[in-house]
Amino acid sequence: MKNIYTYGGHPARRNLTVADLQQAKAGGRKLTQVDAATTEEARMLAGIGVDVITIADLDIEAVRLGAPETFVTGSQTMVQYVTEDEALAAAIACAEKGADAIYTPRGLKTVERLAGEGLAVQGHLGLVPRLSTRVGGLRTIGRTAEEALQLLESFRRLEEAGAYACEIECVAVEALEMIRDHTGLVTYSIGSGSGGDVIFSFLVDIAGDVENPPRHAKAWGDVLSLRKAIRAEQEQAVTAFRAEVVAGTFPDTAHTVGMKPGEAERFREKLANWKSPHL
CATH class of the missing domain: 3.20.20.60 (Phosphoenolpyruvate-binding domains)
Structure with missing residues (x-):
């Protein structure tokens, strides 16, 4: 140094x-x-x-x-x-x-x-x-x-x-x-x-992260295949997410938090007698 x-x-x-x-x-x-x-x-x-x-x-x-x-x-x-x-x-x-x-x-x-x-x-x-x-x-x-x-x-x-x-x-x-x-x-x-x-x-050439590399480039890795696999996994995940939202199965109870026991009923009763001060 x-x-x-x-x-x-x-x-x-x-x-x-x-x-x-x-x-x-x-x-x-x-x-x-x-x-x-x-x-x-x-x-x-x-x-x-x-x-x-x-x-x-x-x-x-x-x-x-x-x-x-x-x-x-x-x-x-x-x-x-x-x-x-x-x-x-x-x-x-x-x-x-x-x-x-x-x-x-x-x-x-x-x-x-x-x-x-x-x-x-x-x-x-x-x-x-x-x-x-x-x-x-x-x-x-x-x-x-x-x-x-x-x-x-x-x-x-x-x-x-x-x-x-x-x-x-x-x-x-x-x-x-x-x-x-x-x-x-x-x-x-x-x-x-x-x-x-x-x-x-270039790093992309060395790592094999380009679709059509130039003739002089040599790849010592295959990052492009990994990147394509990641993208395919992303597409599969987003497709499943959208399907469950459309079907109404997500969000579900495993991924949400509800009110404390009895509080939902109490809130429902209060709403029945509630009037907005802006009406």
Whole structure:
């Protein structure tokens, strides 16, 4: 564990720092990254020993509560913040609450704006799903030498913009393996093979909790079947509940509390002689 100060000026401890990630890259040590959205998920990942947790930036407080000492990257979406100033303001707010790095899929100007304020910035190269129409749809990037060379140039520009790391999505295995040694960026591989410095997978994919997982996803569990079984049990229970209400058999005496002995009769007699003062 390393002692640090957060961007917000609070003393804290972390399993990793940016410098540690860069040293792990240099030493060939493979690390793991998984996403979390809740305190419970973050606590689970931290307890297992996942090296880096990636989150939606708005979930930072919940995740920090569950994983107070794990390196956390707060992620911004493509459309969440329009201008560089808006992205910077949100990044600073996220870092103030404990994020160690900020991920952005936006362009180099946004990366430069965030990095210029001392934030550790992670970009995105390879297949950027929301920009997939520009490359002919959802496909693997860098399967030809020419495209791999173009990708290497994108690495260079991203590094020059001030990023310390980059998510590399759906890049040809050999391309990333060769590019990795020609960039100082810490590479987070998802669907790009084991050539990345950090191997990233989503929790839903790992746990088998998605109906149609992408080709690069591997499931080590079958949470989806459990979730379907839970839903089926819920439907059976609600169906039975409704049927008994309609039939008049619920609520019954086993699930209600009556008046004390004799009190119902006394109340009935009082009602017979009662007149409302409002009539």
